Amino acid sequence: MKSASAQQEATRVTLIGMWLDLALGIAKIFGGIFTQSFALITDGIHSLTDAITDIFVLVVARIAHTEPDDEHPYGHGRFESLGTIGMGVVFFTTAGILLYDSYQRLLESASIPIPALSGAAIALISIASKEWIYQYTIRVARRLNSSLLKANAWHSRTDAISSIAVLIGIVAAYQGYIWMDTVAAIFVALIIAKIGWELCTDSLRELVDTAIPLPRQRQLQDCILAIDGIQGITSLRSRLSGGKIILEVRLLVDPRITVSEGHQLGETVSRALTGNFSDIGDVIAHIDPETHEEAAITIPHQSALPDRQQILANIKNQWQEFLSEDDIDNISLHYLENGIEVDLTINMEEISEQLARQLQQAIQRFHYIANLRIYSKLYEARLDQPLA
Numbered sequence: 001m002k003s004a005s006a007q008q009e010a011t012r013v014t015l016i017g018m019w020l021d022l023a024l025g026i027a028k029i030f031g032g033i034f035t036q037s038f039a040l041i042t043d044g045i046h047s048l049t050d051a052i053t054d055i056f057v058l059v060v061a062r063i064a065h066t067e068p069d070d071e072h073p074y075g076h077g078r079f080e081s082l083g084t085i086g087m088g089v090v091f092f093t094t095a096g097i098l099l100y101d102s103y104q105r106l107l108e109s110a111s112i113p114i115p116a117l118s119g120a121a122i123a124l125i126s127i128a129s130k131e132w133i134y135q136y137t138i139r140v141a142r143r144l145n146s147s148l149l150k151a152n153a154w155h156s157r158t159d160a161i162s163s164i165a166v167l168i169g170i171v172a173a174y175q176g177y178i179w180m181d182t183v184a185a186i187f188v189a190l191i192i193a194k195i196g197w198e199l200c201t202d203s204l205r206e207l208v209d210t211a212i213p214l215p216r217q218r219q220l221q222d223c224i225l226a227i228d229g230i231q232g233i234t235s236l237r238s239r240l241s242g243g244k245i246i247l248e249v250r251l252l253v254d255p256r257i258t259v260s261e262g263h264q265l266g267e268t269v270s271r272a273l274t275g276n277f278s279d280i281g282d283v284i285a286h287i288d289p290e291t292h293e294e295a296a297i298t299i300p301h302q303s304a305l306p307d308r309q310q311i312l313a314n315i316k317n318q319w320q321e322f323l324s325e326d327d328i329d330n331i332s333l334h335y336l337e338n339g340i341e342v343d344l345t346i347n348m349e350e351i352s353e354q355l356a357r358q359l360q361q362a363i364q365r366f367h368y369i370a371n372l373r374i375y376s377k378l379y380e381a382r383l384d385q386p387l388a
């Protein structure tokens with residue numbers, strides 16, 4: 001678990017990067033207009049898209065992670081996916097417009113103005129400050145062991161490369177290769193298109209319920225199987241919502257444990273997963289009774305077994321000449337692969353062999369009953385009540 005101060009430091013380095021992108025974006029767009037460098041303007045737009053992405057992550061993601069409500073019982077994660085796609089489309093369109101403009105400029109390259117060399121100075125400032133934020137972010141990322149911050153740091157390196165292209169374009173254009181400024185702009189526009197593409201594809205994968213990668217699935221399975229009482233996993237379904245994993249897992253457990261114990265095991269699995277992995281959003285556990293390998297073919301038959309009400313009516317009817325309603329304390333049914341096991345508890349101190357045989361013979365006609373166990377209820381102690 002990350003401590004609060006580590007989280008604060010991660011937020012601070014992201015915020016500094018965002019403000020830097022905002023400042024660089026505005027400086028490069030105005031600088032590009034004044035020095036007549038199209039590449040510099042494009043790089044300014046690139047920095048602005050980076051700043052907008054950071055603002056989106058900081059503000060919208062927070063809204064998306066609000067608790068589920070009546071109208072959105074699965075939470076608000078998909079709002080983030082939808083917002084990200086919208087943003088990706090805007091970036092993609094921006095890149096398209098910039099590429100079209102560049103194409104137009106290449107066609108009329110004779111009439112476009114030569115950029116001023118002072119534009120190169122702005123590009124140099126951009127390269128230097130981007131390299132500085134890379135060094136700062138990567139240091140924090142290594143200390144916190146944060147892969148997200150590491151990715152952010154490497155993005156800053158890419159931004160520096162983008163500005164290097166602009167610098168080369170401006171210097172070359174100043175020396176007479178005017179089209180080089182436009183080529184640099186095309187290079188930067190393609191980077192913006194790539195950002196837009198990645199934002200869209202990641203969120204689209206989320207929206208069409210793509211499973212998490214196989215190695216991740218195996219990692220979660222190993223965590224579940226390490227829990228005492230879990231005998232196997234029948235199926236594991238995963239999807240993402242707002243970057244968090246939603247997991248539906250079918251757990252194999254001993255068929256004779258009680259419902260509350262099965263529920264408890266489900267809770268244990270849920271706690272283990274959310275405790276060990278920070279990206280688990282929700283775990284839905286389904287409890288399956290374990291059946292033997294060779295009995296797998298009889299499972300369809302299991303669902304065809306009569307329900308509890310019908311079975312109780314049938315067997316009580318057969319037992320009425322031996323047992324009164326008051327004699328029966330409890331009847332538990334176990335739906336197993338070879339049929340139903342009946343656990344009968346009766347309010348008698350002693351059960352004669354004759355009675356046991358009679359009860360057994362009375363229900364033998366029901367082919368779906370596989371086994372009968374009879375218990376006598378001798379004593380029941382409520383531990384929350386003082387002894388008399």
Ligand SMILES: [Zn+2]
Nearest residue numbers: 046050155159
């Ligand atoms: Zn960038």
